[in-house]
Amino acid sequence: MDRREILLNVVLAAALLAVPLWAYFASQPFTITMSTRIAILAMAAVGLNIALGLGGLVSFGHAAFFGIGGFVAGIMAQHAMLGIPVLGLPASNQMLVIWPVAMLLSALAALVIGVLSLRTSGIFFIMITLAFAQMIFYFAISWPAYGGEDGLPLALRNQFPGLNTMRPLPMFLVAYGALMASLLAFALIRASRFGAALMAVRQNPDRVAAVGIDPFGLRLVAFVLSGAITGLAGALMADLTRFVSPSMMAWTMSGELIVILIIGGVGRLFGPVAGAAILVGFEVFFGGLTEHWKLWLGLVLLAVVLFARGGVIGLIAGRERHG
Amino acid sequence: MGLSLIFEQLLNGVQFGLMLFLMSAGLTLVFGVMGLINLAHGSLYMIGAFVCAWVAATLDNFWLGTIAGIAAAAAAGALIEMTVIRRLYKRDHLDQVLATFALILILSEGTRILFGPFPLYLTVPDLLSGSVDLGITEYSLYRLALIVAGLVVALGLWALIARTRLGIRIRAGENDREMIAALGVNIQVLYTIVFALGAALAGFAGAMVGAIQSVQVGMGEPVLILAFVVIVIGGVGSIKGAMVGALLVGVIDTMGRFLLPRALGTVMETAAATGMGAALASILIYLLMAAVLIWRPQGLFPANG
């Protein structure tokens, strides 16, 4: 990574921390909540970045994992409050317990979807991931036990040791910490042998097979890791909004995640952070100006795709060098 | 649960399937000939429905509305192709997905601006209202007309592809894009025509269903995703595959929603049966898609072997 990018990353990380801290002292809780939303969406996009940015897998179904993570958090919270066990095990309202469960179930879903979808490639893969996410979406709507179409409210946010998650700033710090951890994981993966092979598969799968590495296995592992991290983000989002709804799994959510990546920079470490900040900022700013802000978003997105493919980080720090 | 009810649901499934066929045929043509995935296809369906509903209400003429809807969708398709889509043929799939997703945003908001945020309603024309006695059951004349219309269009499409010069160029283009350019076929014009044709089919489907369900922004995307399922099941690039896939999806989805809650009701109590039946029915066709992926990943009738 060259110095411009490192500097940009530090600035982004610092800004994302500084803004809510300032807002805390300026008594602007809305800004803190907005920053938390940015951090969580960024984290969801970090997950997608593993599959899409590193592996070149255009998954249009990542909302499924986001929603699964959210529902795990919501269902656990509800059961814990009512004292009912979940599938025979006692429910918990501790984030540190819920998170591994959310990641595990999202990873499992990613495993099943991955095994089926990765037998195809290109356009098929995109359509199939979209279809499977839609399937899970419709199932969530029709399953009456947890709110169906209306969704599931969380009476209280789940708990994190030592912090009062019901207050905006502690909740933000939890999300920020999780985001930083996921970015660290991404950086490690990208630098590792696994990452080297995965990025090679994106560029030339035949060559990777010819040196003896099976592309399918690589892609599947990447897809599963990717789903797990996006699922964790979903669990956090459920706690932030204190609401889980099937709309977390709608195809528009999958689109939003891909949009975040392209605006920020596909495959770049802090691409998700830049992208999420811009997207949320755009929504808040333009949404205040006109109810038709999505039209402008569409135009900007079109412009980015046609003319500024590398996203914001690409514009500022140039193309990525792999060394 | 009488035979008449089952037959009625079966016909509904066929009607739904034929409408899906119109959507899928357009998509699979565009993919087969131009190698492009187009997420905005659902928006063209929506445009067809909106223009039809608006013109039909304003001029109090359903038939003019339908023609206007098809024309508007085709025109929108041609315009989009010439301004945006054309730049995407050489790009990778991610770019195509993102650009067409952007088009969805633009077209959806644009529709909201033009027609307002509330759904529009289309009434069935007098000529096609009421029901018809089919012996086993009475069936809505309008829906029957939709089935007939769908079959006529399918036949027309087949004739176009199999029998006309345009059809030959389309089939050749599916096989080898560079070759037909070298042979002097005007690729640019061909692509615009194919795209507009697909758009017209989608617009027609939208105009038709406007009378059965409400016309609102966002109506196109669920149908688009179903069309993807149809193509995966039927095989890409294949009109025959699109027809078989669409009918399968249409019938299985409709019959599933009808039968599953009832079937489960025989072994569990009604409330649970309805809930679980509905949930299972909603994912039935995706399970079918998963099965096809396991057994025949290239689809049931892939265009190339």
Place this chain on the structure above:
Amino acid sequence: MDEVLHLHGLRKSFGALVATDDVTLTLKKGEIHALIGPNGAGKSTLIAQISGRYAPDAGRITFKGQDITALSVARRARLGLGRSFQISAVIPEYSARRNVMLALQSRQGHPFRFLKPVMWDRSLTEPAAAILARVGLAGRASVPAGELSHGERRLLEIALALALEPACFLLDEPMAGLGAEGTARLVTFLRDLKSQAPILLVEHDMNAVFALADRISVLVYGRIIATGSVAEIRANPEVRRAYLGDAA
């Protein structure tokens, strides 16, 4: 065992076109076995079946005594089947060094490690540098493979095959696009290489073939019409007819 690679009665058709017609061929230890034939003879299809990209309709492929006909491309590579591609298939965004490191990490058997950054891993960077030096690319190690010249990319292909320490080499037109000097150097290089592992060489450059080959097989319309030494093949009337037409 003397035979490293053995093709028994391979058949492959695409619809009505018979691309491979009952091909039987062996590659022996220490030899360079050249596969030649006019354009359209089916050389690429045959290579694709050996590497595992296509499955033959009939016949068997034995490698180091093991039947590999049903094995995947990656599996065959792991067993020691090294190859270079006719159209250079390198990882364009990676430097030459990183390309070779990829092959090495596969060879070392641990492609799924997550923790140690690859660029700091001396067990990868040092052997990669050595291999690049061996093929003459030492000075270009840091250049992205996509920016290498055509000739350099051919050499990188050979380097990648070397990194696998294969039991045999499948080289598909390695001289393609190399100038006279590059070809001469590659000929010397391959001559030294054959003692490390035998080479099945598909090549159009007849001078290189006659200079290098211990044995030659001639493929015409999917069939092997002759196998023999350089002298035998040069004198073979059927071969002359296949290349030069009836005027020969």
